[in-house]
Amino acid sequence: DAMVIQNPRYQVTQFGKPVTLSCSQTLNHNVMYWYQQKSSQAPKLLFHYYDKDFNNEADTPDNFQSRRPNTSFCFLDIRSPGLGDAAMYLCATSLARLAKETQYFGPGTRLLVL
């Protein structure tokens, strides 16, 4: 089945130690999003790629970076994780950046910072 896959599902890292989360999709969608979601809160958009075009949200800290080497894969890099970065990180895709397009979410990666 076509889907959005996130690995790993759980990631433990140490304070200040760089970590990379990955997302892949078999939907062949042009747009890939990264969201941060803290406990019982709504997802917060960090950035998105429209094809190779990177779009950062104004309030996304510099500590968060992203790479999209090809259509199928997108990575979230946290350069120096702090305790406040512990959260669920959700990847989503959509065919285009249009109002009518549905975003399909992956299962998320739960990040724990020790």
Add this chain to the structure above:
Amino acid sequence: TQLLEQSPQFLSIQEGENLTVYCNSSSVFSSLQWYRQEPGEGPVLLVTVVTGGEVKKLKRLTFQFGDARKDSSLHITAAQPGDTGLYLCAGVGQGGKLIFGQGTELSVKP
């Protein structure tokens, strides 16, 4: 800035009760989506409403989009423990960006 106010934030009810979740904004949205998220999983799309005044039903769930396309509601009839989860409304803003409400954490006790 487009914002969505979702209420209530937490809801704990007994099996068989009815409930309504509200999603309000001062902005007009081209469409509005409702998601359900189970613990440890990503949000799953339940429905998209597009036309002002539109009503959509999904088994025991009824979704309504306000006439002015600024608000929406989700009504669950005869709630079951399997309905437990985080319900999120999301307006589709500029460039297809989702603007989420704060979410409603629903707990249905048997």
